[in-house]
Amino acid sequence: MTLLSVRDLSLSYPLPRRSWRRSAPVRALHGLSFEMGEGERVGLVGMSGSGKSSLLRCLLAMEPAATGQVLLRGRPVAAGSVAALRWYRRAVQYVPQDPIASLEPRMTVAQSVAEPLLRLRVDCDPMRRAEEALESVGLDHRFLRRRPDELSGGQAQRVAIARAIATRPSLLLTDEPVSGLDMTSRVQVVEVLRHLSEVHGTAILMVSHDISVVAGLCRRAMVMDGGRIVEDRPVAAMLRDPHHPHTSELLNAAPPMTAAA
């Protein structure tokens, strides 16, 4: 069944008002269309500046300038009040690129994980739900009272994942989830994501410039170039026979492949 439908999505960043150059606005996305199924894991790869983060921001309903349509289970996501978007924000959660910077330094781990539950008015016991989310990323009760500066990079990334899954989302958007981590933590974080997706049926859209990380988690990958999706195919086929020159470049830049999921 279709979970997410994206139709003809475009985004232009306006120029700064006092720009002295007479150039056109930056066109970051050019009429993207794609679908994702329930529980599906999809990698989003592309060179720097190809529009990956811009697409995620649109999917998070954070870019009011975007045109086109995003539907979740057929329900359109309309820009609107905080209250009107609450259903969508519970269902679509985000794991940011830099977990330590994304966590409020004065909050304990338990408070950080419970915060979206309170903000989005999820009907549950926030502390119990936070403990449960932390447990599912492999962090026990000893971490509840820690603060971000008392965590390793891999632990902070797992806290960020726990924070994102606490609302029990249907879709998780992750931006370079392992890029700042050492090899051991990378493998652990990818395993945590796979486990969550398999146990809870959570769909994942994972941005990475590293196609080998994508191959470790996703069957399908989309390649972006210049704000367009230029390939959308099974990763295994892409590795064997890249169609677009940018895909070949990405393959050449990547470390040796891990087995496809």
Ligand SMILES: Nc1ncnc2c1ncn2[C@@H]1O[C@H](COP(=O)(O)OP(=O)(O)OP(=O)(O)O)[C@@H](O)[C@H]1O
């Ligand atoms: N706030 C902004 N204002 C103006 N232009 C922007 C803004 N954010 C991004 N851009 C431009 O939009 C294009 C796409 O940027 P985006 O950040 O989506 O790329 P990316 O694929 O995520 O790159 P990276 O791999 O470096 O994170 C780039 O040309 C970038 O310079």
Ligand SMILES: [Mg+2]
């Ligand atoms: Mg980016």
